Amino acid sequence: MEHIKTIETRVLCQNEGGCGECQTSCQSACKTSCGIANQQCENAKESK
């Protein structure tokens, strides 16, 4: 019996990335709080 369903996610521990090409955190709609989870990875965006 399956008790746990794992949703596909980016594996953070693989330590990939770090190119710095992504959008600056505050440079879109909010301007008064910081969230980075809703930011896109520039490389992932280009490969889509």
Place this chain on the structure above:
Amino acid sequence: MIHRYKLGGCNIVLDVCSGAVHVVDDAAYEMIGMFEEHSREEILDALLGKFPETTRQELGECYDQVASLKEAGKLFTPDTFAPMADTLKKKTGGVVKALCLHIAHTCNLNCSYCFASQGKYHGDRAVMSFEVGKRALDFLIAHSGTRKNLEVDFFGGEPLMNFQVVKDLVAYARSIEKEHGKHFRFTLTTNGVLVDEDVIQWANRECSNVVLSLDGRKEIHDRFRVDYAGKGSWEKIVPKFQKFVEARGGKNYYMRGTFTHANPDFLKDIQQMLDLGFTELSMEPVVCAAGDPSALTEEDLPIVMEQYEKLAELMLQRDKEGKPFTFYHYMIDLTGGPCIYKRISGCGSGTEYMAVTPWGDLYPCHQFVGEERFKLGNIWDGVTNTEIQEEFRKCNVYAHEECRDCWARLYCSGGCAANAYHSTGSVTGVYEYGCKLFRKRMECAIMVAVARALGGQ
């Protein structure tokens, strides 16, 4: 570290450091909660009492699944990222990739809740000259290293009160971007009062994003967003925004509202935006001094939390009806979101992102403008206040003591430095009220993402 919560009929378990997200049944939910503190036998004994309909063998299988996930690095993953916290900033040291141009420190509305004190930022009214703006763009190119995409936000006050300079600056940027191997992405933030056909055509041609300020219901919007005669702006701006958005033809925009103590039930305002035909929405909690009449209170908190949950339910409901919409804070791409370096490096204010005043002074971000102590330098001499810049350079998620035990730290990167400073006096403090709202938003965002992922299977 893990975080378990129940929302939208799902038991959700996040493995904070791997980023893994699991949906589990009730037995697995309880088991994961006990896993690190108890032996296999203790757990099976305890859960047999709690789930009498389940057999010991089934619970044993469940235990094995949890153990395999731990083995595979998808549960109870330790945080090994701290030594990497300044890697990105070191690697991109000195690179500036985004500027917030304060094109006008003046406004044609007189909103008392404005963090920018009606656009004046606690100083004199002023507009940016073309010469200052041009120098700011040259400064950005000169300091952008190998980065190709450069972001420039036209901000205020109300930037359309200085629209000719905005247009001239964009024309200048376009004329030099190719020779420098750069591409400018412009954002315009506007209250809508001066939006006309010329603005719409220009913005749709030149701006990758526009942020349109609307608080939702007419009575809510007009409570704060009034002109200097005290007249509400809702009726004037809504038709303009509708025309603007329709003409964008799918290009990025956000209807951006602020909710305050006057409307902790902000879902009604989101609903109003939807009813007006807008689908790309953002609704931000007000940022103001504690004690301000518009400030959110402890009594507002449970109402706001419930609103966030109902908003998540509304999104899923509208998905089913074929009328989806976007809520800025619930945008989360579980498979392609930001890398770990981005998640731990902090927001970038004062290093890769700065604000430029109409006089050409540099500040760590738009929210610090007007606070003399934080002036970094200017666009002619560059950053001269290296002591302050160093404070911001070190401002990563591990610099915030309170964040070390927070499950949401890799979703906020330590939060907003300005909010931290204004609530605690230190950029490495935390704005706890904002953190509570942020954690709730992340729980909802992940629940929506999970429901969508499961629905697509």
